[in-house]
Amino acid sequence: MYHEKIASRSESITLDGYPCHVRIWDDADARAGAPRTPVLLLHGWMDVGASWQFLVDAWAQQQPALLQHYRLIAPDWRGFGQSLPDAPWQAAPRSYFFPDYLADLDCLLNHYAPSTAHLIGHSMGANIALMYAGVRPQRVRCLVALEGFGLPATQPSQAPTRYAQWLDELAQQREGASLVKPYASLEAVAQRLMRNNPRLPLPKALWLAQHWAAPDAQGQWHIRAHAAHRIVNPQLYRVEEVLHLYRQITAPVLAVEASDDSLGLFWKGQLTLAEYHQRLTAIPQCQTALITDAGHMLHHDQPEQLVHWLEGFLR
Template structure:
C-alpha cells in the first residue's frame, strides 16, 4: 500500500449546522499563508495526500470533505445547491484563518467553486489555482422548463431508490473501481484511496462516501454571463492547470469545448494556463509531483 510521507490530522468542525470533516497537514505559523485545497465531485479531501507528500516545503494545508462527501455530515435534504459550497468555504475560512488571505487550490468541481469564491470574496484569496475545473456548457432561458422537469423526475427516482449508490463486496473491489475509472492510477495508491473513499455499511458492503443526491441534475441553468462577471472580480493571480490527456470535449459530448473555456478565462484579470503531461482528469493522482511543483512555483 502507498506509504504516507506527511500524516494529516483529522478534525471535525461545526459549520452551518453540519459537522464538517477536515484534513489538516502542518501547523499554522506567523507569516505562513494557509494552503486550502478543495476536492471535486465524488472525491474526498484525502485525495490530496499524494500532492501534499510531494511538496518540497512544509505548508499549513487545510482540506475539507464537502457536504455529503467523505466524512462530513449529510444535510437533511434530498438535493444539493451549488451556492452552499461557497457558503461552506466562507465559514471554513472564518474558522481557520479569519484574518488572513489564503492560497486556494480546487480540483474539478472544487476548481469551479474556487473560481467563483475568488470573485465573490476577492479579499480572501491571495493566489488561486484551478485544477481541471472547466465550468459547464452554456445554457439559454428556453431550457428552463425542461431543466426543472428533469430535476423533479430525478428527485422522484431518488426517493424510489432508483439512484442509490452501488455497494462493493470488499475494499479491493473499490480499488479496482477507482482504477477502472482512472487506468493510470497506481494499484498501491488505489488501495490506499479506497479506504478513504468508501466505508463498510451495516450489511457488510463497502459504500462510496458520496450521497446519491449528488447524482441529480441541477434545477438551475448555468448562466455564463453571471460567471464571467464573477471572473472579472477576481483579484488574485490565477493559474489554470489542464491535463494533456483530459477528454473534456468527449465528456460533454461536444456541448462544451476547451477553446470555449479558454475564451471565458479572458475575463479573469491575471490568468496563466499550464499543462500537466501524461495525466488525465485526476491529475493530482496521476502526476502529484508535477502538480506540487506548479503549486509551489505559483504561490512562492
Template sequence: MYQALRASRSEFVPVRNLSYHVRLWGEPSAARPPLVLMHGWMDVAASWQFVVDALAEERFVVAADWRGFGLTEGGRVDNYWMPDYLADLDWLLDHYAGDVPVDLVGHSMGGNVVMQYAGVRPQRVRRLVNLEGFGMPALKPDQAPERFGKWIDELKRLHRGEMALASYSGVEGVARRLMKTNPRLTQDKADWLAAHWSAGRPHPEGGERWEILGDPAHKIINANLFRLDEMLALYAAITAPLLAVEASDDSLGQWWKGRYTLDEYHERLKKVPDARIARVEDAGHMLHHDQPARVAGLIEDFLSS
C-alpha cells in the first residue's frame, strides 16, 4: 500500500448546522497563508495526500470533506445545492484563516465551487487554482419545466431506494472499482484511497459490505437551471490571479459529446481579469492522482510567482 510521506491529522469543525470533517497537514504559519484544497464530486479530503506528499516545501494545508462526503454528515437532506457549498467554505475560512486571504485550490466540483466563491468573496482569496472545474453547459429558460419534473422524479426514486450507491464485499473491491474508473491509478494508490474513500458496514444478511462515503442524494440533479450569465458575472468579480489546470485527456468532450467544449470553457475564462491555463500530460480527470508531482509543481510555481 502507498506510504504517505507527510502525516495528516483529522478534526471536526462546526459549520452551520453540521460537523465538518477536516484533514490537516503541517502547522499554521504567520509567514504563509493556509493552502486550502477542496475535493470533487464523490471524492474525499484524503484524496489530496499524493499532491501534499509531492510539495517541495512544507505548508499548512487544509482539506475538508464537503457536506455529505467522507466523514462530514449531510444533515438529513435529500438533495444538495451549490450555495450551501459557498457558505460552508466561508465558515471554514473563518475558522482556519480569519481575515488572511488564502491560497485556494479546487478539483472538479470543488473547482467550480472555488471559482464561484472567489467571485463572491474576492478579498478572501490570494491565489486561485482550478483543476478541471469546467462548469456546466449553458441551459435555456424553456428547459425549466422538464428540469423541475426530472428533479421531482429523481427525488422519488431516491426515497424508494433506487439510487443507492454500489457496495462491495471488501475494501479490495473498492480499489478495483477505482482502478477501473481510472486506469492510470496504480494498485498501491488504489488500495490507499479505497481505505479512506469507503467504510465497512453491517449487512442485513450478515457480514459487512463496503460502501463509498458519499450520500446518494448527491446524484439528484439541481432543480435550478445553470445560468451562464450569473457564472460569468462571478468570474468577472474574481480579483485573485487564476491558474486553470486541465488534463491531456479531454474529459469535457467525453462527458458532453459536443454540447460543451474546451473552447467554450476557455472563452468563459476570458472573463477572469487575471487567468492563465496549464495542461498536464498523460493525465485524465483525476490528474491529482495520475500526476501528483506535476500538479504539485504547477501549484507551487504559481503560488510563488
C-alpha cells in the first residue's frame, strides 16, 4: 500500500444547500502565520479529490516549503467521492448539469479564496476551470489545465436524438438497470484502476481504491459516484460559446497534455489534437507543455515532471 508523504485533512461544507467534501493540504504553523496563496485542485470525471495525493507528495519532495507558500484545496465535485449521500448506488438525481459545477466553484472560491486563487484542473476539472476563468476572470490568478480537451463540436440537429437518448437512459435507471457495477473487494477496485491506467502501480492503485470506492453492508465495493454520471448529458456542447469564454480569460494559462494521444484514443477522430490546439488560440495568454511517458492520468504517471512545469509557471 502506498503511504502518503504529506497527509491531508478533511472538511465538509455546504454549497447552496448541497454537501461538499473538501480535502486540504496545509501546515498548522503556517495557518497561524502569513496568508498563503490558495491553489484549488479540481479532479476529473469519475474521480475524487484524493487523486491529487501523488502530485502533492512529489511537489512537497521537490519543494519542502510548499505548504508555507500554498494552501492546497481539493474538493470532491458534487456526486463524486464523499460529496454524495451515504448510498449513492441506491438513488441518484436525474442528471448532473455542467453549469452547476461553475456555481460550485464560485462558492468554493468565496469560501476559501475571496480574492484570487490558482486553479489546477484535470480533464473535466480543467474544463470547468477554463470556463469559469472566462466568466469570473478577476477571480483567477493563473490556471493549469491538464488534458482539458473539451468535447467534440455538436450541431443543433443532434438535439432530438440526444434528448431521446437521455429519456431512454433515465427510463432504464428507473427500471433498476445498474449503470455502476459493484466490485467484490478493494483489490478488485484496484485492478479496475490499473486497467484504466496501466502505468499505475499496485501500491498506488490500492491506496486510491479506498478513496475511489466504498463497501456496503454486504462487503461489495461501489464507486463513489452517482449512477446519473453515466447518463448522457442532454445539453449539447457548443464550441462557439466555449471559445467566447476563453477569449475573456485574463489569467495566464498552462495547457498540459500527455505524450499518449488519449484524445485520439477516446474520441476516435471526433475531436483531434489539432482541433484542440486551435481552440487554445482563443485564450489570450496560453502556453503548452508536454509530459512524456504518460497517459490521460498524467498527474499519476509522471508527477515529478508535472511539478517541474508547475514550479516554473506558478512563479
